[in-house]
Amino acid sequence: MGKRILITGAAGFLGSHLCDRFLSEGFLVVGMDNLLTGNIKNIEHLFPVKEFEFYHHDVTKFVHVPGAIDYILHFASPASPIDYLKMPIQTLKVGALGTHNLLGLAKSKGARILVASTSEVYGDPLIHPQTEEYWGNVNPVGPRGVYDEAKRFMESITMAYHNFHGVETRIIRIFNTYGPRMRLDDGRALPTFMSQALRGENLTVYGDGSQTRSFCYVDDLVDGIYRLLMSNYHRPVNIGNPSEITLLQFAEEVIALTGTTSKIVYEPLPQDDPKQRQPNITKAREILGWEPKVDRHEGLKRTLAYFKEHI
Numbered sequence: 001m002g003k004r005i006l007i008t009g010a011a012g013f014l015g016s017h018l019c020d021r022f023l024s025e026g027f028l029v030v031g032m033d034n035l036l037t038g039n040i041k042n043i044e045h046l047f048p049v050k051e052f053e054f055y056h057h058d059v060t061k062f063v064h065v066p067g068a069i070d071y072i073l074h075f076a077s078p079a080s081p082i083d084y085l086k087m088p089i090q091t092l093k094v095g096a097l098g099t100h101n102l103l104g105l106a107k108s109k110g111a112r113i114l115v116a117s118t119s120e121v122y123g124d125p126l127i128h129p130q131t132e133e134y135w136g137n138v139n140p141v142g143p144r145g146v147y148d149e150a151k152r153f154m155e156s157i158t159m160a161y162h163n164f165h166g167v168e169t170r171i172i173r174i175f176n177t178y179g180p181r182m183r184l185d186d187g188r189a190l191p192t193f194m195s196q197a198l199r200g201e202n203l204t205v206y207g208d209g210s211q212t213r214s215f216c217y218v219d220d221l222v223d224g225i226y227r228l229l230m231s232n233y234h235r236p237v238n239i240g241n242p243s244e245i246t247l248l249q250f251a252e253e254v255i256a257l258t259g260t261t262s263k264i265v266y267e268p269l270p271q272d273d274p275k276q277r278q279p280n281i282t283k284a285r286e287i288l289g290w291e292p293k294v295d296r297h298e299g300l301k302r303t304l305a306y307f308k309e310h311i
């Protein structure tokens, strides 16, 4: 009998790729999603698969799953800045109450749980690149506070369940990730730039475009998650691609790749927008033997193919 894994946020961008990966590794997959920001189309192809089940459920409410569960991946949450600005309370609840419910489930089932934390725990970072030892620079009452603090609480309660209840826990800090199945209208830089380029609209760069991010292709991220889950390391691990780029350069790359006649226009920088972000991935390299394999040119090409089909 294959191992059984519960994946929350299963209809989302990352959750749906995780369902695919764990099914291909021979797991029985239980997907769970309340479809607040997830899209059932992302997992439609899995409904005929007998090793896949789906629960339409909100994990901020008590979570009941009959039968054995060996692993849990908690990936449910609004994850783009415009989503958590629109849904601040849900964002706090899924990171806090949802995590609590899933840790309780892990404890009662004897399951190992991996929770999806984020580079946002570093806030607008004062050290660069960010190592796991850095405690961060977060504004708790700013617009991003609802996401950042929910994820910081997630890490704290996860460590508490590990230390106090002996639950087997894993914490990943995910840096900017992109690829097929991102929502075209999720407001993040890549889907926005690609949709604008494909529609012949101007690309909206916020601020002067000098802020940086480091973008990881989704298949690389999923491989890092798989390796971390299977490892015996319970402290937080950064997973991301250290190749750092300014947002202005990023917009220019999208323009060049799509061959659009669109230009760049500048709009105001959102409050508390981090100025720079790059993961230090020494831990992932040493502990998991992981590093990203797909470079940005290749990753953007694959993503463009998806966006062309879905625009």
Ligand code: UDP
Pocket (backbone or CB within 6 Å): 080, 081, 176, 187, 188, 189, 190, 192, 193, 204, 205, 206, 207, 211, 213, 247, 269, 270, 273, 274
């Ligand atoms: N950004 C931009 N234009 C857009 C959307 C985003 O210049 O249309 C910028 C945003 O201000 C930030 C960066 O792109 O500096 C990455 O934003 P995203 O929403 O993708 O994620 P974040 O890393 O800020 O959570």
